[in-house]
Structures are given as C-alpha cells and as structure tokens.
Amino acid sequence: xxxxxxxxxxxxxxxxxxxxxxxxxxxxxxxxxxxxxxxxxxxxxxxxxxxxxxxxxxxxxxxxxxxxxxxxxxxxxxxxxxxxxxxxxxxxxxxxxxxxxxxxxxxxxxxxxxxxxxxxxxxxxxxxxxxxxxxxxxxxxxxxxxxxxxxxxxxxx
Numbered sequence: 001x002x003x004x005x006x007x008x009x010x011x012x013x014x015x016x017x018x019x020x021x022x023x024x025x026x027x028x029x030x031x032x033x034x035x036x037x038x039x040x041x042x043x044x045x046x047x048x049x050x051x052x053x054x055x056x057x058x059x060x061x062x063x064x065x066x067x068x069x070x071x072x073x074x075x076x077x078x079x080x081x082x083x084x085x086x087x088x089x090x091x092x093x094x095x096x097x098x099x100x101x102x103x104x105x106x107x108x109x110x111x112x113x114x115x116x117x118x119x120x121x122x123x124x125x126x127x128x129x130x131x132x133x134x135x136x137x138x139x140x141x142x143x144x145x146x147x148x149x150x151x152x153x154x155x156x157x
Contacts, residue, residue: 004060004063007056007057007059007060008057008060008061010056011053011054011056011057011060012053012057014049014052014053014056015049015050015053015054015057017049018046018047018048018049018050018053019046019050021042021045021046021049022042022043022046022047022050024042025039025042025043025046026039028042036145036146036147040145041145041147080114080115083114084111084114084115087107087110087111087114088107090107091103091104091106091107094106095150095152096150096152097152097153098152098153099149099150099151099152099153099154099155100134100138100149100150100151100152101134101135101138101149101151101152101154102152102153102154103152104130104133104134104137104138105127105130105131105134106130108126108129108130108133108134109123109126109127109130112126112129112130113126
C-alpha cells in the first residue's frame, strides 16, 4: 500500500470517528448549569480530529509526487507501529496509578524516541518538549477549565 493510500484511508477513518465522537458527545449530561460540563472536551477533541483529518485528506488528494504514490513497507514501519501501540497501551494502563504528569512525560518521551530516525534522535530535546507540553496541558485543564486530572504518585507531595 502506498503512503498516499494509507493517508487517504486513515483520514477517512478518523474523519468518521471525529464526526461520531462529536455526535455522541451531545448525549453527555451536564449536572451543573452554566458549567463547561463533561461534554466540552470530547467536542473539542472531535472538532480537532475532524480538522486534522480533513486537512490530511486534502493534502493527500493534492499530492501526486511519484515518491508519495509508490508502494513501500519497511520493517522499521512495522516495528514503529507495534511499539506505538504498546506505548499507548502502557500509557492507558499507567495513567491512573502514576498520574497525568508522570505518565504523560514518559509516554511523550518514548513516543518521540520511537518516531525519531537516527539523524533526529535528540533525547534531551524530547525530554524538554515532553515536560513543557505536559505541564502546559496540566495547567490549562486544572486552572483554566477547572478539570481534575489524576495526580497518581505526585499526590503524596
């Protein structure tokens, strides 16, 4: 399967998923009036998924370069996919016991390591990006949206 075919199929699947997620988020009931409510983040995520999917779909349809349309599948691609799935599974399992901050930093650092080639492998940069992004997201959710995230091991502090 060519990269273009994978991008087209992936974009369509995620577009359908985003639309489904947006539609299903309207079934979530809010307990408190005038509150952001539990349906807010699923709607934000759904809209983001739809926007990214449509963008990727348009890019895939417009790109006709021979390198993009030729079939290729390397062992590195298969191993990277497997490692990503395992990393995501570990993140989901460890999210509650370790907490958002620790599990997210570890997940992001490992994911960047998995996706980086030898030329772009910079573990210190990965760590800085992971810590910065995780803390920014944490403060956004906790202080701007007033939503609680699991503290895990940091609950002791």
